[in-house]
Amino acid sequence: MADSFGSRIWVIVLVTVALAATVAYMAYESEDQSELVKNLSRKLDSPSSAFPLDDHEIDIKRLTPTVVAQKRVISGSWVLQKDDQPRPRVVLPFSSLEDGPSTTDTLADDSHKQSNAEGFLGADACAACHETRHRGFLSTAHHQTSSAVTPDRILGSLDPPRNELETGDPDISLTMQATDGSVVQKVRLSDWSVNIPMDVITGSGKVAQTFLYWDNDRLFQAYASYFHGADQWLTSPGFEELDLQFNRVIRTECLECHVTYIQQTASPNHYQPSSAIWGVSCERCHGPGKSHVEFHTQNPDSNTAQHIVHPEKLSRERQLDLCGQCHSGSFDFKKPAFSFRPGDDISEFHHTLKPDFDDSGIHTSNQLARLQMSECFQKSEMTCTDCHDPHVAQRGDEIFFRQACLNCHDVEHCGMRPQLPSNIADQCVQCHMPSSEIDDLVGMKQQGLTLSMADHFIRIDHQHAKRIMERETGSTK
Template sequence: MLAFVSASARQGGPHDGQGSNGYVGSESCSSCHNDIYRHYMQSGMGRSMLHITPSVATPAFLRSLSIPSHSFDERKDRHFDTFMRDGKLFQSESQTAADGTDIFRDTHEIEWMIGAGINGFGAIVRRDDYLFQAPQSFYSKPRIWGPSPGYEQIDLGFNRPIQAGCIFCHSGRPNPIADTNGQFASSPFSEIAIGCENCHGPGAEHIATMKSAGAANITSLHIVNPARLSPYLSDNICMACHQTGDVRVLKPGKTYQDFRPGEALDNTLSILMVPPTRSAPPDADHVEHYYSMTLSKCYRESRGRLSCITCHDPHVEPAHEEAPAYFNGKCLSCHTERSCRLPLNARQQTRPADNCIGCHMPKRDIGVISHSSATNHRIVARSDEPFPEITFQQTLPSLPDLLHLNPTPGQENALPPLLTLLEAYGELAANRSEYVAPYLKVLGQLEQSQPENALVQAALGRRELKKGNLQAAVDHLRHALQLEPQATTFADLSEALSKLNQIEESLPPLERASQMDPFDPVIQKTLVVRLIQLKQYARAQTALEHYLQVFPQDSFMREMLARAKGASTR
């Protein structure tokens, strides 16, 4: 839950998860583009996700994952097992008592694996219509199962929701339910792995055009060829997944599925970044590929003509041993052998030999993902090359505290919509106190200009709740719920009513929040506490038992249930 924005940073997705919108799937492309299709499906993007089924191919894949696997986390006192049973893949988390019996054991089927194996694979489980990350992932370099990214420090079990903004980049055509916390349609994916249409746009009209009687005389193929776009619009396709910034915010009324190749990405979502400083330079490599490239001398001297596809052909992914020569060829399309000042005999000593990208785009460890590395796209002449001066001079007078990384061409100086800034500042303010003031300033402007917006009213309610103006908070939150029901807004309303000592009145909105977001541990735990406050002990015990079915790793709540059961037998 954001510290300031109550109505949630919208997760985005079809409201019912259905409707093709002209998408036909990559296999429909293969009949005419078979060679391209075959090569692409062997690439990292073409293998970005796999549905675990008892098919012919899947068992061979699973054998490569060191299954069965067992590990023990001493700090958490947890055992983790990944294993096969009846042709299906499972993972369990458990805690063992001194006598060897299970204190708890939580086991779930893994239905999908994320990743192409370059750094590793993540696992996804389904609970009802919700998708979650599994606590253990497979890491390719050490060939071990270990804590999934983010799990090293926090105890999430099988309860980390798969958000629409994340799965949008790891799969071909996901079907998240809009404004939910990890809920998906009954068929969660229309296409599993990243496919042709992710870069070329929906294919139905193209296929119909090419099948038409007058196809020989057509003037438009009704399909997007990124090579024929401007470099910036071509890069926008890549930026949709290869550039995170510090916060990504959907434009009002948009979902991730609204982005179409060939259009400005900023029409759908804005990518914003905390301005770098000399004491905090932009030295992260993980999913910051576009911005890093723009800081390179190659990009700056090309005046933006250098683009992602100058060096990368998504249809062709050279093998590890082929990559140096392949990318050397890309470098030599602009440079010459004499451009390199390192003597030839010294270049021959590198492993692999004479490797441009090995020196100028080295791989570096990813701090947020164990056992993983990413390529530095800043294309440095030497490893200690300082950042160009422009790095620290990129803010605009209209937006002095954020960098807008993907402005629509021709609108570089335009301020993003206030609703976009509200969500951006709200998310940043949760961990950066310097963004509280701009957040409150924008909220004050929106209070005057867009008072009938549900996000604005929910944020006003959160503001008054934090200030202790409880009745004003209740009024704003009820107004927000009339405009658009949201689980977090119901939870805030319940908190405000509780602080007004209207404990009984606080229960219905909390129950509604619990129904809307059944896997939020804070909401579910608060419901237990609220029922105890109301002395509805039987209902509290039922809610507590349900809570522990969902969150069995919560030792505090487990002890609370044991005490409750002990008291009921006296």
């Protein structure tokens, strides 16, 4: 007991000394730093390189009378807090507060008329010869799943008061706004604020739009996302409400399913911005287009497509692998990102983490594995394109999907059709591909909102059909 009591006394003494030193240190650093907040904002006209934090630099800075910034609390980042509160806090991954997030060489430029090293050109390179296909493709979720930010592409409001993300603490807020030709998330912590750029949109907008930003060649995720169903700016999935982290790195595992190609220069989130082909374009299913375009430009009379892949000429397994790149749930890489080419065996490139995963998450719905459980799949040679045309937008087109079913089935095959309400009798998907709630959208759940996605396990589920009838008719029989 005596030893324990003595140890406690020493701990109290040491903590008291440390606190006193910290207070004295901060008092020393509290001289006027009015330029600090200004310099923390994005420098659009003077790019600078990022360097690791210097352990010999001071690690506490007073930004305002109430806000301080510290290094080494989180490796590689500054942590900003009010003097006397552990939360809320803002985490910034910049090498120094004076530098802040720095501009890159291709902000707001998605033309990409020059090819990258792998020969990817982007969908616009296909337009001259495939105008109808290209025009239809531009409205698809694949094409819209990522793009460079321009104000007109953002679905959420940039005007007050609907451009605000409210939090549970009056000392912290985010405002999405256009400023000086760019779009930013203005972060306020008490009497301090900074603009975080919104450089890249990810997500087609069916569920949400999430935003990425560049710090030189490093790519990070911003804190606020726009959710379509709620028509609100909410916390991005996986973030905590009072912990505004801007240091979530964007890895190739994220990008492989949101962009056609981007060149990684160093792990985990260093890229060549000018190499990016935004959206999941024609080339993810047909292969890089550079050689194809060059050949047919030089040989305009040739009617035989060269240096390109026609997916319908691939085996069933290899056709499914094209969709399986992104519709087989979460995975680890066996080979470098963006190295898969149409005709390859996806199992040589990806290791699927949960092949039997049947819960519905925004990134883990595992459509291909669920489809392969279906009797429709097992007793036919069907592929994904029997029900989906990747060249046109089909979301919500019940007539199209009903016809896809009737290509193999007769109306009379539905034994429950005479009992079904007329408004759902022709909506095959509602009964045979029951929707399940997405369970990983924290921001929506905080608002009491839900979102569901169709389960691709096609089946006869009498209990589900009964629930639909009860919902539509109000009957509980």
